[in-house]
Amino acid sequence: MPRGVAKQNLPEKICPTCGRPFSWRRKWARNWETVLYCSERCRREKSATVSPMHAQGTGTGRAGR
Numbered sequence: 629m630p631r632g633v634a635k636q637n638l639p640e641k642i643c644p645t646c647g648r649p650f651s652w653r654r655k656w657a658r659n660w661e662t663v664l665y666c667s668e669r670c671r672r673e674k675s676a677t678v679s680p681m682h683a684q685g686t687g688t689g690r691a692g693r
């Protein structure tokens with residue numbers, strides 16, 4: 629018989645952005661089924677990773693004509 633290490637049987641998912649498994653959190657209790665990413669950050673990066681480099685705000689962008 630195992631000790632009383634009854635870790636709750638939390639469901640897990642794998643974040644498609646960072647590829648890491650993450651487990652159920654209380655804040656997702658309501659919408660766990662719709663949660664796909666481990667964090668809001670990854671949720672945003674899903675689309676951010678594909679975007680091309682946009683012009684940075686540095687003043688060195690202008691090459692002489």
Ligand SMILES: [Zn+2]
Nearest residue numbers: 643646666670
């Ligand atoms: Zn993630």
